[in-house]
Amino acid sequence: MTYTELTLLGVLIVVTLDLYVFRTKILKRKVFWASYSIVIFFQLVTNGILTGFGIVEYNGDAIIGSSTAQESPPAFIGDGRLVFAPIEDLLFGFCLVTLTLIIWVWLGRIGVQREPRSGPPRKSLERLLGTN
């Protein structure tokens, strides 16, 4: 299977795990999408470094975009890429982050270290964060 196909399959599996297997249903929660939108921004930054500098390189046969020649960075945007990384990486990241959070929430639900709960933020941060 290509990387493109694998990521699509991965998303399908992760969504199924959340909604029907573990029944954590984090995909239906505001807290998930708020934290995921923060994560995706930093994914673009760090993944942009890994792919822009060519630390990791992708094979054009496995992705929507094409291979890039040695020593030349991939397209910043376009050719199936977003901030140097193949757009497939967004789905790969979704699978990695969502599977992690499904298991984390599920473990809490069955009683594995539900406590101590997160928060409250330190007083010094209150003004920055606004009211709850």
Added chain:
Amino acid sequence: MSKFAYLSVLLGCLMGTAWLELFLRTKVYRRTIRLILTILPVLVVFSIWDAYAIAQKHWTFDTRYVTGITTVANIPLDEILFFIVIPICAILSFEAVRSARNWYAGDEDSK
């Protein structure tokens, strides 16, 4: 840029999220058992994916920028650490939002 380029990115991720544990009191590192039990299956699943992708040459690593230490199935040590660091960052972000907003996440009570 050096053999530690990839590792530096991961270190940056850990340092960039550490303040959440301190100032938003996410208490993620403190829930060590839950953290380890979360990471282990994720690490296994994504290492298998990585091993397949490396074998099929979906992606390759520039030997100048990785440690050069490889683990099972030709997976670079750097990648193994990636599958540990990124889940930690994801959980820290998730718990940070909960700390700030008190939104329901589904693990507050038993099913």
